Amino acid sequence: MRFRLLSVHAHPDDESSKGAATLAEYAAEGVDVLVATCTGGERGDVLNPAMDRPEIRADLAAIRRAEMDAAREILGVRQRFLGFTDSGLPGEGEPLPDGCFARTPLADAARPLVALIRDLRPHVVVTYDETGGYPHPDHIKTHEVTAEAFDASADPARYPGTGAPWRPAKLYYQGAFSKEWFQALHDGMTERRLESGIAPILAEWPDTAPKLDITTRVHCADYFAVRDKALLAHATQIDPNAGFMAHPRDIEREVWPTEDYHLARTHVQTRLPETDLFAGLR
Secondary structure (H helix, E strand, O other): OOOEEEEEEOOOOHHHHOOHHHHHHHHHHOOEEEEEEEEOOOOOOOOOHHHOOHHHHHOHHHHHHHHHHHHHHHHOOEEEEEEEOOOOOOOOOOOOOOOOHHHOOHHHHHHHHHHHHHHHOOOEEEEOOOOOOOOOHHHHHHHHHHHHHHHHOOOOOOOOOOOOOOOOOEEEEEOOOOHHHHHHHHHHHHHOOOOOOOHHHHHOOOOOOOOOOOOEEEEOHHHHHHHHHHHHHOOOOOOOOOHHHOOOHHHHHHHOOEEEEEEEEEOOOOOOOEOOOOOOOO
16 A cells, blocks of 8 residues: 655745655655645745845746755655745735735635645645744645645535545644754754854744644654755755754754654544654554
């Protein structure tokens, strides 16, 4: 039996920064892995100073698609855009743009994903929790759409014309970039007398930030290098000399060799904690 995994994300690059080593590991094992990208990232910023040029900004949509294709090949997965328009990240009090993903009615936004689930017939679906992982409107909408599609895809009365019903067995939420992860990296560097740039992140971490209950830790440190290569393929989004790329990888492999998830829904019996997204299915 060949297992199938569907990972649903808001923008190109999200698949490479959240759970990419897991995807690469499962793909290498023979799992059929498909990334669904809700928007094209058209309204994203250019976060790498070396790529912040007028000709890049003028053709950002096409460039981000090309970056996504390069990252997909590196990870060894398939990928499909769902066709919605990036909502951007409006400032406080600013309205969302007309026609953007976050303003699309839920039934309309979920329909392409229901069709994709009924076509791919995944055993496992992965996306963000209710907070979106961080409060970007497209990430929150991605959670809402995936939760709706996960439930609706099994019901023949819902979303007619999108294929034969299929019920995925398990739904997971990403546990990337937790405070505990940042703390472990910071401690790992300072204990080795290395300079850590993570202290300001920890100092600014809000006390009210929600904490996701981690149920499943996938050991995938052997694929961190693949993850990093895929992430760097999103050259408009990733500064190779800063941010996520700055911490030593040998320390990360030692102090946090897993990518982490919360089992949100399951139709199969499984024992927690897990080390495999397909626990209860194998």
